[in-house]
Amino acid sequence: MSYVTLATFKEILQIPSADTTDDSRLQAVLDATDQLINNYCERPAGFIASTQTRYYTAQRGDYCLIDDLVSITTLQTDNDADGVYEDTWSASDYILAPRNAAANGQPYNEIDAVNGFPKVFPVEYLGVKIVGSFGYKASTAPAAVQQAAAIQAGAVWFSLTAPSGAIGGADLGGIIRLARALHPEAQVLLEPYRNRLGLAS
Numbered sequence: 001m002s003y004v005t006l007a008t009f010k011e012i013l014q015i016p017s018a019d020t021t022d023d024s025r026l027q028a029v030l031d032a033t034d035q036l037i038n039n040y041c042e043r044p045a046g047f048i049a050s051t052q053t054r055y056y057t058a059q060r061g062d063y064c065l066i067d068d069l070v071s072i073t074t075l076q077t078d079n080d081a082d083g084v085y086e087d088t089w090s091a092s093d094y095i096l097a098p099r100n101a102a103a104n105g106q107p108y109n110e111i112d113a114v115n116g117f118p119k120v121f122p123v124e125y126l127g128v129k130i131v132g133s134f135g136y137k138a139s140t141a142p143a144a145v146q147q148a149a150a151i152q153a154g155a156v157w158f159s160l161t162a163p164s165g166a167i168g169g170a171d172l173g174g175i176i177r178l179a180r181a182l183h184p185e186a187q188v189l190l191e192p193y194r195n196r197l198g199l200a201s
Helices: 006-012 023-041 143-159 184-193
Strands: 050-056 063-077 087-089 094-097 108-113 128-134 166-169 174-177
Touching: 006 023, 006 143, 023 143, 023 184, 050 063, 063 094, 143 184
Parallel strands: none
Antiparallel strands: 050 128, 063 087, 063 108, 063 128, 094 108, 166 174
16 A cells, blocks of 8 residues: 555546556556655655564564564564574563554554563574564554655656656746755655664664
């Protein structure tokens, strides 16, 4: 699911919904824009949560940094580095952190062992396996991200007709040169959502 739906994008571009000529190209622009935003914000799990299996290397025995997470289905660890995740943790063995993340409308990015014993995270390479709902939010991207995606997708779409890197003319008030990075307004909207914690794996 794109941050901006195809129907919404066509409405922005004033393309009639019945005109499906460019639908595949428009969707490709939306998909590319989503990836561009994910990369810029350093959020590989994206902003719309989905069920995924991911592997991590714990920093210490009492905690493990992770990508954006909404909820956990299964947490397992490989305690002897043999590639088999033989130890399944129960919900009472760990705490998702920051504790107030969900209340603040943000994802979790850390898992803490409750007591540190007997359950501890192995500090072996990719010793932690998590099946869960990864992403920033459960069903939709934040409004600012959606708006940024609409702006950036529009810039990408119009760049397809500007092979020289410029669009416009006298009727538009002059020539506008396309930027080689994110659209400035999209960048401002996305700035609060950039992940500055780094990833664990």
